[in-house]
Amino acid sequence: MFSTRSVRAIAIVFALALQFLPSPGDAQPAGIGWDNTIVARRGKAKTVTELSALYDSTHCRDCHPKVYRAWELSAHSESIMGKRRPGRKALAWLTIFDVAKEEWPFTKLGSVADVKIEHLMGCARCHLPQLADAEDSVARELIGDFITWRDAKKNKDFETAQVVEEKLSELSVTCLICHNRNAVVHKWTDGFPSWRVVYGSANKPHPVGKFPAVIMSPIQDEALACGQCHGAGPLLDRESPTQCATGYGFYLFDYKARGGDEICQDCHMRKENLGHNIQSYRDPSMIKAALDFSVEVTPILLHGGPLNPSEAGVKDAPRLRVDVKMMNRAGHPIPDGCPTGTKLILDVTVKSADGSELFFDEKSYMPIPQDYARGDKMGRGPFEKTGLIINTALLPLRKVTERYDIPIAAPDEIEVSVKLTYLPYGSTKEVDDPIVWREFVKKLKLGEID
Ligand code: HEC
Ligand code: HEC
Ligand code: HEC
Ligand code: HEC
Ligand code: HEC
Numbered sequence: 404m405f406s407t408r409s410v411r412a413i414a415i416v417f418a419l420a421l422q423f424l425p426s427p428g429d430a431q432p433a434g435i436g437w438d439n440t441i442v443a444r445r446g447k448a449k450t451v452t453e454l455s456a457l458y459d460s461t462h463c464r465d466c467h468p469k470v471y472r473a474w475e476l477s478a479h480s481e482s483i484m485g486k487r488r489p490g491r492k493a494l495a496w497l498t499i500f501d502v503a504k505e506e507w508p509f510t511k512l513g514s515v516a517d518v519k520i521e522h523l524m525g526c527a528r529c530h531l532p533q534l535a536d537a538e539d540s541v542a543r544e545l546i547g548d549f550i551t552w553r554d555a556k557k558n559k560d561f562e563t564a565q566v567v568e569e570k571l572s573e574l575s576v577t578c579l580i581c582h583n584r585n586a587v588v589h590k591w592t593d594g595f596p597s598w599r600v601v602y603g604s605a606n607k608p609h610p611v612g613k614f615p616a617v618i619m620s621p622i623q624d625e626a627l628a629c630g631q632c633h634g635a636g637p638l639l640d641r642e643s644p645t646q647c648a649t650g651y652g653f654y655l656f657d658y659k660a661r662g663g664d665e666i667c668q669d670c671h672m673r674k675e676n677l678g679h680n681i682q683s684y685r686d687p688s689m690i691k692a693a694l695d696f697s698v699e700v701t702p703i704l705l706h707g708g709p710l711n712p713s714e715a716g717v718k719d720a721p722r723l724r725v726d727v728k729m730m731n732r733a734g735h736p737i738p739d740g741c742p743t744g745t746k747l748i749l750d751v752t753v754k755s756a757d758g759s760e761l762f763f764d765e766k767s768y769m770p771i772p773q774d775y776a777r778g779d780k781m782g783r784g785p786f787e788k789t790g791l792i793i794n795t796a797l798l799p800l801r802k803v804t805e806r807y808d809i810p811i812a813a814p815d816e817i818e819v820s821v822k823l824t825y826l827p828y829g830s831t832k833e834v835d836d837p838i839v840w841r842e843f844v845k846k847l848k849l850g851e852i853d
Contacts, residue, residue, distance in 0.1 A: 432520075432590075460578035466744060483496070484570065493553070496526055515546050520534060520541070528632075579601075583596050587622070600618045602617070633667075654735050661801075678744075678766065696823065698821045699723065699724075700819050702849050722809065722811065723753065724807070725806070726805070747769070751805075751820050762809045768797060770796050772787070776790030
């Protein structure tokens with residue numbers, strides 16, 4: 404039998420032991436070497452400033468100024484706050500509160516005080532993967548900063564808005580995300596990324612106190628390096644799955660499957676010499692590389708009377724045949740559709756000599772996500788879009804021919820114009836940055852076959 408004293412002693416030992424058992428909430432990674440990663444060595448960030456410091460890459464500029472300048476021009480340097488359009492993504496993250504109110508009755512998310520890292524990883528997984536290396540206090544601080552920024556903008560307090568923008572500008576897909584934290588995907592095969600190393604194309608010394616070695620990255624020259632953040636499909640292993648970019652999925656299951664033989668880095672870094680200024684639909688060289696595009700206009704004089712009843716009485720009804728041929732040369736659909744609404748539109752217009760419109764047609768190309776992967780309602784943002792109703796985007800390596808057969812009664816000169824426009828936010832409003840990709844104009848007289 405135990406004495407009271409020994410029972411008390413056992414209880415104390417047991418209580419002490421419990422203290423050192425990891426709680427299920429902060430389970431440690433399985434495997435060898437995780438304790439040598441940046442976050443394990445320096446500890447999880449407790450504040451936004453600590454998180455910036457954890458993967459701070461500003462000093463890389465001292466010796467890699469060209470690479471650094473190129474990276475600054477890329478979207479990777481503005482993956483949450485943004486320079487081109489500050490706050491747009493921050494505002495999108497804040498929609499978690501609207502989503503929670505309207506569609507997440509089981510999330511227990513009412514105010515900033517409830518926000519956890521888990522609520523934000525549906526976006527941060529790609530936009531700020533290092534957020535996983537922070538405590539919940541950082542999630543709350545970050546959302547608090549977004550709200551401060553939003554309110555300051557609303558109240559025209561530009562000074563406060565700028566302070567927030569500057570504070571958050573260090574939070575992005577920095578050099579150390581690609582060259583350290585996310586440089587290894589298969590950690591049980593290749594080991595966890597080591598805190599004193601930058602991963603590159605060879606093993607060699609690196610003349611930097613904090614990172615004295617360059618180690619060959621197993622994936623830097625593979626599509627996987629990019630694919631890890633560019634979407635293989637909906638993330639079904641999350642408690643509430645999200646889907647945004649799906650480029651890597653289509654790259655694997657469509658582009659490669661159809662015989663495509665280039666990788667992301669070929670097209671986005673090497674071919675157009677963009678290097679770390681990794682670009683897409685806004686860059687002239689990428690726009691040019693994106694697709695083959697041609698238009699053929701064929702006037703036809705038909706014998707045997709008009710096909711269009713409104714021209715009854717006209718003996719020879721002239722018709723206009725317009726063929727638009729397109730072939731997507733990218734490694735994934737165009738567009739890929741993050742955020743929802745991104746689309747390409749093709750306008751075909753025929754005008755008479757006096758400028759009046761004789762014909763107009765508009766087609767759009769985009770993936771149409773399914774709301775929560777059920778039914779026929781379109782999902783709006785990454786929180787909702789886990790399915791697909793239909794995808795009318797231009798798929799890689801496929802020829803698309805749009806054919807128009809237009810009866811034209813005008814006897815004089817006409818003007819045919821064809822325009823392909825990329826709409827990053829789905830709207831043609833100037834503030835939403837529509838980009839004209841291809842334009843074709845031809846004047847001709849019907850009956851003159853050239
Ligand atoms: C004090 C100067 C200096 C600083 C600071 C510096 N580097 Fe380097 N880095 C070099 C030199 C020199 C090389 C080796 C070039 C060579 O031999 O090809 C190099 C090589 C590299 C390579 C390998 C390139 C390859 O061949 O694949 C990578 C990746 C790299 N650095 C990333 C970084 C990152 C990320 C940072 C910031 C965390 C950084 N460097 C900071 C000087 C520096
Ligand atoms: C699977 C990775 C991934 C996830 C998850 C993700 N995004 Fe994105 N997001 C991207 C990529 C890649 C782009 C850029 C590609 C593009 O423009 O099509 C992008 C673009 C955006 C843009 C447009 C940026 C601009 O200024 O052009 C917004 C806004 C955005 N995401 C918000 C969000 C929000 C909010 C969430 C979470 C609900 C989220 N994203 C989740 C990868 C992701
Ligand atoms: C989105 C991921 C990504 C980011 C962010 C990134 N790199 Fe790279 N880096 C790469 C890839 C991929 C290559 C290999 C490119 C190739 O093989 O054409 C590379 C190559 C390099 C090289 C060797 C070749 C060269 O271009 O000189 C250096 C040095 C380098 N990166 C430094 C940096 C620095 C410094 C930063 C931050 C300013 C940075 N990288 C940010 C992915 C990235
Ligand atoms: C750590 C995650 C991550 C990695 C790794 C990554 N990206 Fe990105 N990438 C993003 C996010 C997030 C965005 C969207 C940034 C924004 O606009 O908010 C983006 C934007 C882009 C864009 C611009 C899209 C636009 O709207 O203009 C291109 C192109 C791109 N990435 C290609 C690549 C390539 C190629 C690689 C590999 C060398 C790569 N990415 C690696 C996360 C990543
Ligand atoms: C064969 C060349 C090629 C390959 C391979 C390729 N891309 Fe692209 N990518 C392009 C071109 C050209 C564009 C510009 C058209 C556009 O923006 O849609 C583009 C656009 C993009 C965009 C913007 C998407 C959008 O909605 O418009 C992203 C993001 C992107 N690429 C990422 C990637 C990633 C990640 C990979 C590898 C998994 C990859 N790309 C492979 C050529 C390529």
